[in-house]
Amino acid sequence: MLCGLAAAQAQDTAPPAPSHAQDDKRATGESYQQIIDRLGDGMLENLVIRGEHNARTDARAKKRFYTQLAPMDDYPAYAPKQQLSGTIRISGLYLHDGLIKDQWVAAFQKFQPGVKVEIVQQGTIASGKVDIQTGPRIADRLREVSEYERSTKQRIFEVDWATGSYNVPGWSPGFVIFVHKDNPIAHMSVDQLDGIFAGARTGGWKGTTWDPGSARGADKNLRTWGQLGLTGEWADKPIHIYGRPLKYNIQLGFERKVFQGGDIWNENTMEYSHEMNPDYTRYTSSVEMVKDMAADKYGIVFSDMGSSIPGVRALPLAATKAGPFVAITEQSLRDRSYPLFIEQWAQARLAPGKPLNPLVKEFLTFMLSREGQDAIQRDGKWFTVPASHAREMIARLDAIGPQVDERELGLQTDMIAPKKWEGESPDETGKVSATQAYYTKRFDLSGLPAYKPGAQVSGVIRMPASGQMMASKVGPALVAAFEKLHPGVKFEFKDGDLNSGQVDVSMGRKWTTYFAGEYYNFQMKHERSPREIQIATGSADVSGWSPAFAILVNAKNPIKGLSVKQLDGIFGGPRRGGWAGTTWRRQAGRGADQNIRTWAQAGVTGYCANKPINVVIPPLKYHLMSVFERKVLAGGNIWNDTAREVPLALNADKSRTVPSADRAKIVAEDPCAITFAPSTFAAAGTRVVPISDAKGKAFVKPSLDTVQQGSYPLGLGVYAYADQLAGQPMEPRLKEFLRFVLSREGQEIVQADGKWLPLTAKVARAQMEKLDVVTPQVVAPKPAKKPDIYLPPDSSEGS
Incomplete structure (x- = not known):
């Protein structure tokens, strides 16, 4: 009941309208698809936003923001336990682009001349392409940790080796809680932040484990300033929350530190995202949300010190209500007395019953040593970990991999991140057969265009070997029928990623499109969008086969x-x-x-x-x-x-x-x-x-008929994704194959399988028209004014 009351109060005393609001960006009441049809899929906006991000980050990478050099006597000096040989590869975007990289390589190779050190921008320990992965904590990113556990059958080993910055954008600045300058509140505890920013929850995430011990009730929600002890005019005023989109990476660290891994946010959170301005500059979320909060007497926001402006005040914080309450400063981040610092993590493989790989252990020891930490302070962006913490982390390197129950490892993977060539969710029953026909009804497909082969095509079409398309009778039947019509075409089946060019077409669930989704990642890598074609309708009710909601x-x-x-x-x-x-x-x-x-x-x-x-x-x-x-x-x-x-x-x-x-x-x-x-x-x-x-x-x-005909609004689809160079037609053999899949003959194969439902004639024809579209190259125009590369961007940009 408290939540409903708070919502009503929020309407009575709403925050002021943002001064930057533009009429063309106000809520329109359109559906998801209507907005995309009118405004596009975001390719142009992302080029502008990412381009400005890259320009600012590149300008900071070689700059020393903090020049104080603290004595390092308390840190353990690096002393090799044995001389090793070989190559060790470490990934980390900001590690690679900063000043630490060359110092670490040179210093470590003095101690270990037989070792070649390679520090690269990207690479995961799950793929095996690197030995140590640095950056945001994998355990906070459930998709990645679930996939790691499933592929390796082991838990992730991790240590933290640096503390984020005080106010350097991109280099993990500590979380700061700003309130209006006139707000009389003196300080807050982390529990109070939980009550303000979060909602009631039944549990929280600890890696891939759902922990009911993180639950809390609505009785601990804090929705008015009076609940925080303020009196007078403040007593009944609702707390106005300013924040970032919940898909941003930075939110995950806040959830771990403040919500105990919970992911239910206060529903009155106002999200501020990076956006493209009309002049092709970037609207920077952290700057704008703090600016708007400064005009809202009853507002609160978590951001970073780089976003501090007149009119707001940073609150001292404590881990518990008992205190001590500590203001954020360079020193309180260095000694970690301020509770909302951000760690830098290193992850490595640690097999059950086995120690760390000797070369991995030596390099992690070096990272935490006097020499490794000195390079961090000389880089001048991140802070060193406290010497006592460095010793604690070094002691952890003697760990033996824990024995694990494989039934628990990656338990949530299919729920969190079903493979691209699977359905929207796994078969929860565990009883659905990929080769069984669950529907025997036959829809009239006479309205669909019959397949008439054009010019004979030849060559190889590469497709994933696993997934529902090939596990069912649909994929093999489509392939056999098409090869008969075009004997010059051969199919090659091997699991792979379209984004990396390993396959020519991927067929299955709809790709996730938001920030850091598969569609977005494709755009950022290739500076073009993938070609998306709906090839079937999901099932009406077959578990695991994209059933309707x-x-x-x-x-x-x-x-x-x-x-x-x-x-x-x-x-x-x-x-x-x-x-x-x-x-x-x-x-x-x-x-x-x-x-x-x-x-x-x-x-x-x-x-x-x-x-x-x-x-x-x-x-x-x-x-x-x-x-x-x-x-x-x-x-x-x-x-x-x-x-x-x-x-x-x-x-x-x-x-x-x-x-x-x-x-x-x-x-x-x-x-x-x-x-x-x-x-x-x-x-x-x-x-x-x-x-x-x-x-x-x-x-x-929902029924077979209403889902297939599209009159039931919560039906799902099955999609094919292909790459297509800008300004060029789709590759002929791939276009011909997709044209066959969309034809009457192809949809009869879908129907005969008895799980997915065939497309209607209207949808099939609309998808066929997409195959003829040649898309122009999307180019981000130069902004009317040069971006200020030192303007603090949103701290979600890196960690």
Whole structure:
């Protein structure tokens, strides 16, 4: 109830409208796809934003910001335990581009002349391309750590070897909590920050493990300044939160330090992202959000000291309410007495029952030694770790790899990051056969264009060997039929990444598009967008095969139907914008006035009418949640902060739970609850709610017919991705193969397999037209004014 009250108060005393707001960037009420169709997929914006980032970072890389050289006598001198030979490779973008690289290479090779040291910008220990990986903490990035555990069958070994900067953008400046200069609050504890910035939660992430011990209730939410002890005019004033998009890497570190790994944020958080200005300069999120907060007496923001301006004040912080409360300074970061410092991490492989590789251990020892730490201070951006911490980390290097239960390793991987050639979520039941036909109905496909071969094509088409396309009968049948029509074409099957040029086409789930998603990564690497073609419709209800979302309520709930906008109001929170494509757009925003928090607001009378809607969802880090965000929240990441997350877990006998079934059971037992899941999980005591794609339109239930025809708005798709050079047509043999897949004959093969559903004639023809499109090269125009390379950017830019 406290959350609902806070939302109402936030409307009564809303923060001032940002002075920079532009009419063309205000919320429009359009859907995700409508925004993309009108404004594009974000390629141009990302070139501008990334270009300015690179210019500023390059200018800082060789600059010493801190010139103080502290005595290093307390640090252990590096003394080789043995002389080694070979090559060691270390990755880290900011490590590579700064001044440390050359100092480390030269110093280490004096001690170990038989060792060649290579420090590269990119590379992961999961791929085996590097021996030590530095940068943001892998354990905070669940996708990466899950994939590592699945591929190696071991836990990640990690030590932290440096402290982030005080105010150097990109070099991990410590988190600073700013309030308005007139705010009388003296200080805060980390627990209070949790109460302000986070919502209630059922647990949090510790690596790939969901920890119920991190749970906390809504009773610990802090939504007014009075709850923090302020009196008088401040007592009933809501706290206005300014922040960054929740997909930014910097948020993950804040979640670990403040939310104990939880990922439910206060739904009233106003997100500020980098954006492209009309003059092709970059709107810098940390600068703008602090500027706007300075004009808001009741605001609060976490940022960095590089963003400090007149009108705001940095608060002293303490790890607990008992104190001591410490102001952020260079010294309090150096000695780590300030609780919100950011660490620099090094990760390496450590096999169960085995010690670290001797060369890896020697180099990590060197990094933490007097010589390694001296190079850090001479670089003048990061700070050294305290000498006592360096000794502690060196002692950890004697560790023996822990024995692990393979059933627990990578447990969440398929939920967090299903492979590109799989469906949107894994088969939770574990019972679906890839070769079984679950649907026998045959749709009339006579309206689809029949395949008429054009000129004979030849050559090799490379495709992933695994995944649903090839595990089912669809892939082999499409390949065999096409090879018969074009005998000069041969298919080569080997798992690989289109982004790296290892395959020519990847077929499966829709690529994630937001910041750091697959689509975005392709854009940043190639400076063009991949070609996306829908090749099938997802299933109606086959677990694991991109089934449509069904909305489940208790069987006693009298709701007749809900629109997609109402679902947004129930599951989502107010938002300043969302990820429509790979750029964050304010057009996807909406206000708190569109929240639906009681069943009466959805038109329900009776028992639950004036009771809160109890929202039950998968954990927000699951891939499926980004799909729901795209379909329902217009790409927004702000969720109802009373939502209850139900994760995948292990039962006492080490068998896996079935999260969708668990959520359905909760709804069956709670008359006021709601969730989403494939309709196959609609258990006794629940019912499926009909959905409309817009207010006033007919409500539609998910079924074979409504999902295939597209009248049910929450159906999903199956996609092919290919590369296509700007200004050039698609490679002929690939275009011909995709044209066959989209034809009547190709869709008959999809239909005969009995899981995915065939495309309608309208959709198939629209996708065929895409094959003929030649896209121009996207070039970021030069800005009207030269960017200030020392202007503090958002600290999410690197760590």
